Amino acid sequence: MPTDLCTRLGMRWPLFAFSHSKQVAAAVTRAGGLGVLGAAQLTADELEEQLAWMDQQCGGLPYGVDLLVPGDYDEGAPDRAGFIAQIPQEHRDFTQRFLAEYEVPELAEGYEFGDVVEAGHLPITGNHLYTPADVWPCVEVALASNVRLFANALGVASPQILDGFHERGVLVAGLAGQPRHGEKHKAAGTDIVICTGYEAGGHTGEIGSMVLIPDMVDACDGLPVLAGGGIASGRQMAAALVLGASGVWCGSVWLATEEAETPEVVKRKFTQARAIDTVRSKGYTGRPARQLSTPWTDAWADPRNPETLPMPLQGILSAEPQVRMTRAAEAGQGRAEEVVGYFVGQAVGRLRHGRSVAEVFEEMITECDATLARVRSGDIAI
Numbered sequence: 183m184p185t186d187l188c189t190r191l192g193m194r195w196p197l198f199a200f201s202h203s204k205q206v207a208a209a210v211t212r213a214g215g216l217g218v219l220g221a222a223q224l225t226a227d228e229l230e231e232q233l234a235w236m237d238q239q240c241g242g243l244p245y246g247v248d249l250l251v252p253g254d255y256d257e258g259a260p261d262r263a264g265f266i267a268q269i270p271q272e273h274r275d276f277t278q279r280f281l282a283e284y285e286v287p288e289l290a291e292g293y294e295f296g297d298v299v300e301a302g303h304l305p306i307t308g309n310h311l312y313t314p315a316d317v318w319p320c321v322e323v324a325l326a327s328n329v330r331l332f333a334n335a336l337g338v339a340s341p342q343i344l345d346g347f348h349e350r351g352v353l354v355a356g357l358a359g360q361p362r363h364g365e366k367h368k369a370a371g372t373d374i375v376i377c378t379g380y381e382a383g384g385h386t387g388e389i390g391s392m393v394l395i396p397d398m399v400d401a402c403d404g405l406p407v408l409a410g411g412g413i414a415s416g417r418q419m420a421a422a423l424v425l426g427a428s429g430v431w432c433g434s435v436w437l438a439t440e441e442a443e444t445p446e447v448v449k450r451k452f453t454q455a456r457a458i459d460t461v462r463s464k465g466y467t468g469r470p471a472r473q474l475s476t477p478w479t480d481a482w483a484d485p486r487n488p489e490t491l492p493m494p495l496q497g498i499l500s501a502e503p504q505v506r507m508t509r510a511a512e513a514g515q516g517r518a519e520e521v522v523g524y525f526v527g528q529a530v531g532r533l534r535h536g537r538s539v540a541e542v543f544e545e546m547i548t549e550c551d552a553t554l555a556r557v558r559s560g561d562i563a564i
């Protein structure tokens with residue numbers, strides 16, 4: 183099963199893990215895959231600290247980092263205060279009424295609208311604005327680190343980023359939800375395209391993995407493609423490899439593991455949820471992102487309510503509510519458990535509570551191997 187990409191990256195199995203939890207990323211690398219630390223919620227100092235920790239934990243084995251660097255950001259974009267000023271009062275009032283309805287307590291006194299909120303383990307997008315001032319210090323930390331893979335979620339990386347990582351022998355990956363985005367990545371010099379199917383947790387496109395994987399492989403014409411979206415078992419991994427992917431990129435499958443920093447209350451909700459319980463909603467970031475379906479996502483889909491704002495405004499607006507709902511749900515306050523949500527894909531129905539990353543990893547690889555052996559032997563009828 184190891185692919186050429188495994189050899190290039192020095193990993194054993196073509197299983198990549200996206201996670202905001204450093205413990206998950208390190209455990210996947212140690213198991214023979216490649217853990218990629220999702221760092222969108224970290225400051226440059228926090229990122230530096232976490233990458234140093236990864237170095238210690240991974241003992242020379244490969245790991246990566248994922249940042250949200252917009253390909254088309256505008257050097258003249260407003261600063262944080264400028265963005266905050268663009269958020270209509272109607273939207274602020276609406277979120278406050280919503281939180282009151284679900285009896286979600288306020289943050290500690292002194293909080294002013296738009297303040298950066300202490301998000302801890304939460305992948306809160308609104309704290310960072312993805313302007314050069316926010317993102318560049320993190321890119322610089324990544325450039326100076328020992329990562330072997332840099333992934334960028336928001337479009338094609340700039341030549342500066344591509345050249346910077348390439349000079350250091352680091353491969354650059356880009357996420358893409360359509361074959362034409364894959365073509366753009368290839369033309370720009372991206373090394374790996376991660377195709378994210380409709381089923382995926384977090385920001386995702388509109389094409390399902392079954393259609394997207396082979397179309398992306400063909401569009402990228404020789405460039406390695408990782409399949410992301412809906413893969414949480416060895417059979418699904420085998421299918422992606424059979425469709426031409428050079429590996430799989432999984433985010434949701436780790437969210438309920440022992441190592442994941444997902445709040446306990448959310449882990450419980452995940453393990454009770456099924457594929458039908460997720461929805462693509464713009465409610466947290468302003469762009470469609472798959473997550474648990476909750477009264478919050480329902481509210482933003484209701485035409486009687488204000489429309490979601492574009493990125494990054496919706497992220498700033500929702501950062502405080504997201505922290506409040508999660509804290510209150512963890513403390514069992516009001517109806518917060520009902521409203522608390524989290525990004526997760528349609529594979530949520532496969533998540534089980536309390537297993538270690540190593541167990542999940544081993545089960546996927548064993549099942550993938552057995553499935554591919556059956557395909558090779560022609561014994562594929564069930």
Ligand SMILES: Cc1cc2nc3c(=O)[nH]c(=O)nc-3n(C[C@H](O)[C@H](O)[C@H](O)COP(=O)(O)O)c2cc1C
Pocket residue numbers: 200220221222248249250305333334335357378381382383384385410411412413431432433434435524525526527528529
């Ligand atoms: C909780 C969560 C947060 C995510 N945040 C990011 C992110 O910050 N950057 C990114 O490139 N992708 C992010 N993603 C998407 C993943 O990179 C990946 O495309 C997706 O998880 C794959 O589909 P799956 O969830 O079905 O495994 C996130 C996914 C989840 C589940």
